Amino acid sequence: MTASDAGPTMVLVLAVAVLVGCGVILLLERSLTRILLGVILLGNGVNLLILLGGRSGGAPVVGTGPVDEMSDPLPQAMVLTAIVITFGFTAFLLAVAYRSWYLTGDDEVPDDLEDRQIIRRAGRNEAGAVDHGGEGPNGDPEQVDPEPARRRLRRGRGDGPR
Amino acid sequence: MLVLLILHLVAALAAPLLVRWWGPRACYPLALAPAAAFGWALARTPAVGHGGAVVETYPWIGQLGLDIALRLTTLSWLLTLLIGGVGALVLVYSARYFDADAPGMAQFAAVLVAFAGAMLVLVLADDLLLLYVGWELTTIFSYLLIGHSTERRSSRWAAAQALTVTTLGGLAMLVGFILLGEHAGSYRWSEIATHPLPGGGYLITAVLLILAGALSKSAVLPFSSWLPVAMAAPTPVSAYLHAAAMVKAGVYLVGLLAPVLATVGPWRPVVLIAGVATMLVGGWAALRQNDLKLLLAYGTVSQLGLLVAVTGAGTPAAALAGTAMLLAHALFKAALFLVVGIIDHGAGTRDLRELSGLRRWSRPLFGVAVLAAASMAGVPPLVGFVAKEAVFAAFTDDPLLLTGLVAGTVLTVAYSARFLWGAFADRPGVEPVQPAPIPASMLVPPAVLAVVGLLAGPAAGVLDGLLSPYAELLGVLDGHLTLWPGPTAALGLSVLALAGGGLLFALRGPLAPVLARLRAPVGGNQGYEWVVDRFDRLAIEVTGATQRGSLPQYLGIILVTLVLLPGGAMLAAGPWRARLPLWDNPLQPVVVVVIAVAALLAVRARRRLTAMLLVGMTGYGTAMLFILHGAPDLALTQFLVETATIAVFVLVLRRLPERFSARPLRRSRWVRRLIGVTMGVVAGGLALVAAGARRAPDISAAFPDLAVSEGYGRNVVNVTLVDIRAWDTMGEVAVLVVAATGVASLIFERSRTGPRPRRPESADRAVRSDRPVWLRGGPTLYEERRSIVLEVVTRLIFHTVALFSLFLLFSGHNAPGGGFAGGLVAGLALVVRYLAGGRYELTEAAPVGAGLILGAGLALAVGTGAVALLAGGSVLQSAKLDLSLPLIGEVHLVTSLFFDIGVYLIVIGLMLDILRSLGAEVDRHIEATDTAGGGLAVDKGGRS
Structure with a gap:
């Protein structure tokens, strides 16, 4: 570092702390919208944090000022990609939230059903899937031998979907 | 040798096509591949007959020092003959064994040929790692072959059991190989074998691990349970994999390593005890079986135990006897399996209690079975007798071991007799089975094997000459293979074994209760099932304890870890920046x-x-x-x-x-807030520490000069994105493409590449009479949703904004802007257009699919990198093009501009995909659920 006044300042550190803290609180919620807002806040805070890793100064465009008074271009390039990625991520999570609303009527993230089932099984000292667990090859009386689906080699023109 | 491997690969790949053309008959041409291996090995007989070796080496993975090093010596020559010969015969047999419309035939034929190729890799490899590759390939192919009847649960179970046991053994073996190779300094067996091995404790570990692999592959105790279960496979597979080829891989490995490793501490005890115990237990179990195939399977387990014990004993005479036994076993056991297949195929059962009168069905079949079973029992003058004599002769100085071997042989004789009796005897009270005649191509393969077994006995002298170079690796050979050794102790033992076996068979009635009672307290299968069950239980417990299914809980644990570890390190390490200004700009x-x-x-x-x-x-x-x-x-x-x-x-x-949704105030809320606050503090602290932690000069100090000299641009950030760190950007745009596709696939219930929404005809017609109007919000939007001001402003600024986005794109190399900013501006222009005019307007504004734009952008970005590579530079290297165009004058183009255009297109594609999905398609959902006013549909769609 060259000049001591070109690094982070107290208020910027404060901004990072507040953004990250609020982001985390929202992230731990159950509503997808809130989680997403938390991600955005967290993203802003972390972007700022990364930016503080380099010195501030003039715009990093050669010819606009002396080179050694320029701000650090490397964290800027990193943060720029991060901003755009966050946008793509936002769009994706919004689509998930919409889908969740479309299917269940809200955008809450419920507990994983499969995981709950496994916990119950563990509590009851049961084995896992039916296909394993001490049950030998012929242990299942319900086992049927269905005719294997004959793979049709060439499909006739007529029976395709119309 | 490589040509042979490629031939198998090609044949395996062509097999599905051939089966489609010719059905199971396609096995005839496919048999040519293993037949070629057989012929090739036969032609090499003079080269290896006197202890020579045929060597081929091709470079493969240079960084690992791994070459395709192939080496044909006596032992691998023998195995190649067996793999090729039996493989070809089994394929010929399969051509008639399967019905013309048998399901899964294409896969079967392809995998069987591929398996033959993998076996060749295994036995020809000189490099231990290459051997391991072949080893695991055979495991996988055997999994596919055993599980041939995918619709049967027992078949899937058997396949999985074989895979689990042999793969675990294989992994142990790999660790052993690595231990060995790293200490010896080479993975080439020919080099390890000729240099003295450094001693040490590692050698014992390595030997034990390698033996675990070999014993599990060859189904020797305690790993033998998978082989009888694997009889769920079609009979040709059993004949090939479980008699001639795959189970011999373990024996081969023991034989290959014995000349060097047999002297290492645990080798002999493990090999001899496990081998002889397997021989006795397997033989005893075989006497109990009523299923002919299972009888053979337990017989195979027994014989594999014998083979491992003899081959691993580490004396020249035993080695010679082991190779002879290996040959004899492959010949008679494959023939017997094929005979069982014929019986099963013809009579519809292989339960010996239901078979009767088969002797009169086909005399040749009976003859073949008698020859093969006699060879198994060790009746002169068959090759089995020669081999058994040699085995006895090799162990005359070890009475304890000899007793075990003789006892095992007694059992062998007894179950051989039981097999013949079971398959061909007349049973009172059982209807004689009258099957259809046997096709010649099914009878010839076992007949060939049986006759070779008959001829090889008298030709023991020739056999001795061919096999002894291997035995001489272990020292000076004093015994020889011979048909008539004269009155020796071995001959006496043979007679004793035959008599004992005959007696045991004759007493089968009175002995039946003993047979049923005297069995291992825990069957190998129960053991395997118990282990699987325990494993399942453990997995459930661990999963249940760690995976509670709650997203906030997972995130909380991750974040607390983040607070504790980096936060703690931060507190411990510092260094804190002493003096920090409050702000450096009053606006801050x-x-x-x-x-x-x-x-x-x-x-x-x-x-x-x-x-x-x-x-x-x-x-x-x-x-x-x-x-x-x-x-x-x-x-x-x-x-x-x-x-x-x-x-x-x-x-x-x-x-x-x-x-x-309102959530009751809960304790967890305060936990969340606590985590949030501490995370905030940690992040702030990290900012302080990071600022004070810099010791090395900035890497980016050189960026401005680099940007001008290498990237030909003055905007350092943009040049960093498209040139200096272009790989990052490449990864990022790929993520954007994925995100866009994800959005579309979450929203669209149909293909997004289908027809895009068109303006409804009725609405269109009303307008068509007028002069063409741009931005026709009127006909399709609800009156109360229209905004004249927005429409007018959109009309005024859309083109300007689009042009501005291009300006940002092109000027970005030298001034703030670039592909990201330009693409976002263009995307925002589309947003405005959509908001003002609805989804049909969006289609008219961007009449191409979002996927096309995304793809074009990605192709352009990747293409720029590839072109730089083709032009001789490194990937994504920039070059400057100076063009002089008429009228415009001098133009300086930097190639990274094309990369930036790719980025620009991808960002536009992302925006367009979002608008199409979350905008237009959601509009359609609203319209479909028909809740006008329930949701804010931007347009009124098809309704007039």
């Missing part, structure tokens, strides 16, 4: 206060829209901070992204409930 504290207040309010907000706008405010504030920091590119992008985010949010929020 103002902006930070706005950000902080907005963020805190966003946490408390109960309405979605409010929360979103507050978060947006922090985003704009962050952009301000970027400007103050001296990062105009960042600020520009952040402003644009924030605006686009708000637009996208609104598109979705129109459907979601207005407020967050």
Whole structure:
């Protein structure tokens, strides 16, 4: 570092702390919208944090000022990609939230059903899937031998979907 | 040798096509591949007959020092003959064994040929790692072959059991190989074998691990349970894999390593005890079986135990006897399996209690079975007798071992007799089976094997000459293979074994209760099932304990870890920056206060829209901070992204409930807040520590010079993106493409590449009479949703904005801007167009598919990198093109511009995909659910 006044300042550190803290609180919620807002806040805070890793100064465009008074271009390039990625991520999570609303009527993230089932099984000292667990090859009386689906080699023109 | 391997690969790949043309008959041409291996090995007989070796080496993975090193010596020559010969015969047999419309035939034929190729890799490999590759390939192919009848549970179970046991053994073996190779300094067996091995404790570990692999592959105790279960496979597979080829891989490995490793501590005890015990237990179990195939399977287990014990004993005489036994066993056991297949195929059962009168069905079949079974029992003058004599002769000085071997042989004789009796005897009270005649191509393969077994006995002298070079690796050979050794102890033992076996068979009635009672207290199968069950239980317990299914809980654990580890390290290490200015610009504290207040309010907000706008405010504030920091590119992008985010949010929020669902005040809320506050403190602390932690000079100090000299641009950030760190950008745009595709696939219930929404005809016709009007919101939008002002403004600015986006793109190399900013501006122009005119307007504004734009952008970005590579530079290297165009004059183009155009297109594609999905398609959903007013549909769609 060259000049001591070109690094982070107290208020910027404060901004990072507040953004990250609020982001985390929202992230731990159950509503997808809130989680997403938390991600955005967290993203802003972390972007700022990364930016503080380099010195501030003039715009990093050669010819606009002396080179050694320029701000650090490397964290800027990193943060720029991060901003755009966050946008793509936002769009994706919004689509998930919409889908969740479309299917269940809200955008809450419920507990994983499969995981709950496994916990119950563990509590009851049961084995896992039916296909394993001490049950030998012929242990299942319900086992049927269905005719294997004959793979049709060439499909006739007529029976395709119309 | 490589040609042979390629031939097998080609044949395996062509097999499905051939089967489609010719059905199971395609096995005839496919048999040519293993037949070629057989012929090739036969032609090499003079070369290896006197202890020579045929060597081929091809470079493969240079970084690992791994070559395709192939080496044919006596032992691998024998195995190649067996793999090729039996493989070809089994394929010929399969051509008639399967019905013309048998399902899965294509896969069967392909995998069987591929398996033959993998076996060749295994036995020809000189490099231990290459051997391991072949080893695991055979495991996988055997899994596919055993599980041939995928619809049967028992078949799937058997396949999985074989795979689990042999793969675990294989992995142990790999560790052993690595131990051995690293200490010896080479993985080439020919080199390891000729140099003295460094001693040490590792050698014992390595030997034990390698033996675990060999014993599990050869189904020797305690790993033998998988082989009888694997009889679920079609009989040709059993004949090939479980008699001639795959189970011999373990024996081969023992034989290959014995000349060097037999002297290592645990080798002999393990090999001899496990081998002889397997021989006795397997033989005893075989006497109990009623299923002919299972009888043979337990017989195979027994014989594999014998083979491992004899081959691993480590004396020259035993080695010679082992190879002879290997040959004899492959010949008679494959023939017997094929005979069982014929019986099963013809009579429809292989249960010996239901078979009767088969002797009169086909005399040749009976003859073949008698020859093969006699060879198994060790009746002169068959090759089995020669081999057994040699075995006895090799162990005359070890009475204990000899007793075990003789006892095992007694059992062998007894179950051989039981097999013949079971298959061909007449049973009173059982209807004689009258099957159809046997096709010649099914009878010939076992007949060939049986006759070779008959001829090889008298030709023991020739055999001795061919096999002894291997035995001489272990020392001076004093015994020889011979048909008539004269009156020796071995001959006496043979007679004793035959008599004992005959007696045991004759007493089968009185002995039946003993047979049924005297069995291992825990069957190998129960053992395997118990282990699997325990494993399942453990997995459930661990999963149940760690995976509670709650997302906040997982995130909380991750975040607390983040607080504790890096936070703790931060506290411990420092270094803290001593003196920090409060602010370096009077505007800074103002902006930070706005950000902080907005963020805190966003946490408390109960309405979605409010929360979103507050978060947006922090985003704009962050952009301000970027400007103050001296990062105009960042600020520009952040402003644009924030605006686009708000637009996208609104598109979705129109459907979601207005407020967050009220949640009761819970304890967890305070936990969340606590985690949030500590995380904030840690992040702030990291900012302080990171600032004080720099010791090395900035890597980016050189970037401005690099940007001008190498990237030909003055905007350092943009040149960093498209040139200096272009790989990062490449990865990022790929993520954007994935995200766009993800959005579309979550929203569209049909293909998004289908026809895009067209303006309804009725609405169109009304307008068509007029002069063409651009931005026709009128016919399709609800009156109350239209905004004349927005429409007019859109008309005025759309083209200007689009041009501006191009300006940003092209000027970005030298001034703030670039592909990201330009693409976002163009995307925002599309947003405006959509908001003003509805979804049909969007289609007219961008009449191409989003996928096309995304793909074109990605292709352009990748293509730029590839072109630089083709032009002799490194990937994504920039070059400057100076063109002089008429009228325009001198133009300086930097190739990274094309990369940036790719980025630009991808960002536009992302925006377009979002608008198509979250905008237009959601409009359609609203329209379909027909709740006008329920959601804010931007247009009124098809309704007039």
